[in-house]
Amino acid sequence: MAFAFAATMLTACREKGTNLEPVSEPTWYSDEGYSKSIISMYEDFPIWQDNVVMMGDNYIHKAPWSEFYADTTFKNRGVSAIGVEHVLWQIDGVASSKPAKIFIQIGNTDIDRGAAAADVVNGICKIFDRARKISPETQLYFISPVSRGDEGVKAAVGQVNKSMQEYAGKGLFTFVDVNSALQQGLADGSFSTDGGYSLNGAGYEAFAAALDTYSGKNHQNRAADGAKQGESTYHKTRASVYRSIARTEGPCLVMLGASIVEGGLWNELFPFSHTYNRGISGDKTDDILDRIADVKAMAPDKIFLQVGRNDMGGKETIDVAECWTKYEKLIKEIKKELPETDLYVQSVFPVGRQVEYCDQFNAAAQQLNKLLEAGVERYGYFYLDIWSVLADEQGYMKEEYSYDGVHLVADGYFKWATVLLEGGGARLMVFDKQFQNK
Secondary structure, three states: OHHHHHHHHHHHHHHHHHOOOOOOOOOOOOOHHHHHHHHHHHHOOOOOOOOEEEEEOHHHHOOOHHHHOOOOOEEEOOOOOOOHHHHHHHHHHHHOOOOOEEEEEOOHHHHHOOOOHHHHHHHHHHHHHHHHHHOOOOEEEEEOOOOOOOHHHHHHHHHHHHHHHHHHOOOOOEEEOOHHHHHHHHHHOOOOOOOOOOOOHHHHHHHHHHHHHHHOOOOOOOOOOOOOOOOOHHHHHHHHHHHOOOOOOOOEEEEEEOHHHHOOOHHHHOOOOEEEEEEOOOOOHHHHHHOHHHHHHOOOOEEEEEOOHHHHOOOOOOOHHHHHHHHHHHHHHHHHHOOOOEEEEEOOOOOOOOOOOHHHHHHHHHHHHHHHHHOHHHHOOEEEOOHHHHEOOOOOEOHHHEOOOOOEOHHHHHHHHHHHHHHHOOOOOOOOOOOOOO
């Protein structure tokens, strides 16, 4: 497997290049399958020496940094709900590529789990010490964790930030105070709708502004909310973030869908196109229908639509006709509002054996895919069969493409992207994963 190969290469780099003791794998995960899918995916995507790499938990992971700065040298290597030991596990692979800058924001998840401030500080210092030894020329930055939650949690965050600011004076890294920039907006609810665990467009505008001096770039994201009532909190937050991003001039592609789309590193898969990720985890066809106006404002040349699993998943009995009716309504609306845009409708993906009701789901998905394929002539879109490259002989998601039977690892995304290249005219860079530097 590519991941085994990548892991071997990274281990060899650690041992040969730095003579450091190998880092133990993390002892806990909030969601093991999801986290491992993301971390393993990062291992197979290269980092170049001119890159600015963003690492950390929720705030980092959920920010489209390259879109905020209109600059593809920014690489997101964040993972939601991880802790210090996960970043320590990741840092060798990132630092060994010797990027220009590494920004790390970590500590909030550890403190939420009850870790002592002193232990968090000790772990963060190990990360920076290791990064400095591996790549002495890389500029290192620590972004303060953010005070949120109850008073005990806020006090612990305050202790971490105070200690890290003191350690920054020793020259190992630069301390970036984002906490102060966010406090008022978190307190009055203008930066977050879930108590500060995730940021909306306004929150990320303030976050990015606090980084400008250190990143050497000027942020382009500007809050522009217009969320509808009734949307889920997560949907509202993500839609708000997407609305804050200005459309870059020139032809663009929009990747539209739910969590599998949201999890893709599309700017890295399609580096020669202006590619916008507009996936929102948990979205159903109705949710995407509600945000077609936002997509229309982007005037995309191509839309790659992949949705349907959330309309169907987790059920013993699935009404395929109802799912098709909703999908059909969405297709009609996209064709009506964006008649000049090429629409690529992609098959619903198979799920793995570890997913509840996997047999019922896969059978229903194949029926829906037949309806999607049959609708091509009637509605004038392009149909892309992704199912065939992801499914095994029994119709389940191939084990090598997913840890949890739903979300894809890098090899799954590479297979998917190849179909988009061949059938959708997307400009794709296929990376030789044997090389991690130019």
